[in-house]
Amino acid sequence: MPTAEPITLFYSPHTRATGVRILLEELGAPYTLHVLNRAAGENRSPAFLAVNPLGKVPAITHGKALVTEQGAIYTYLADLFPEAGLAPAFDDPIRGPYLRWMFFYGSCMEPAVVDRFMEREPGPQAMSPYGTYDGVMDALIDQLKTGPYLFGDRFTAADLLWGMALSWLTAFKLVPEEPPVRAYVKRFQARPIVARINAADAEMATEHQVAAARG
Structure with a gap:
């Protein structure tokens, strides 16, 4: 059964986080985006550095759990939604x-x-x-x-x-x-889904550049 705990993806367009968003969509998982404007330096803010001291996305929170690093996030999420069929079971030969x-x-x-x-x-x-x-x-x-x-x-x-x-x-x-x-x-x-998220990223990136230029 899908988890009832909230999933939040710390996100910036055109980054490694894009793939995690695509994964969440492919899984049919409910999630919230916490968007960081890298052009404005929001990934280096104290609030986000408390989440990931490296100042890098992606990072996810799931209830009380915090997960960083692409391989760990992909593995965690795919296992969390086994009904989507994107993760081999523990007894699967692959x-x-x-x-x-x-x-x-x-x-x-x-x-x-x-x-x-x-x-x-x-x-x-x-x-x-x-x-x-x-x-x-x-x-x-x-x-x-x-x-x-x-x-x-x-x-x-x-x-x-x-x-x-x-x-x-x-x-x-x-x-x-x-x-x-x-x-x-x-x-x-x-x-x-890949095409849709890439298009959304392009729009978001433009908005971030405009906002950063305005200060």
Whole structure:
């Protein structure tokens, strides 16, 4: 049964929080947006730093629980609404692979991409959190080849995380648009909820810029 506890998503448009909002919509979950105008510095306000001292979105509260970090939020919410079918059950054979790919993004993909973009060496193999950039990309592309989604025909919350991430990474040319990546992003962006939230984000971002300019 859906939870009766309130869910609040701390949110700014065109951020990692966008994917969490899409997930909530896909889950059919009731939630409230607590919008922060980053252009006006609201994510650095004392009130929000009390929620997340890093000053970053997304963050959610669910009753008395506070959850930050993308992988944790996606996992938490998808498990909270099992009737939506976006999280494999604990005894499902793909539960382990699902968790692997839910956390591979933050643990390996983002550090690898940032190091590559900043033209930094990943460090010694024993110290690097991801190994090598090429190794990360090879693992991703091999998984996407099982398509159409990360786990064949089965669409999960992990696909919402990766679909949103790869949409941004390809748009900014931070990862090569190999055919499996390009096809995966196209399928993700064709989802009606994705298009609707992206349009809402564009409108909200414009409003925030105008408000910040007015002071």
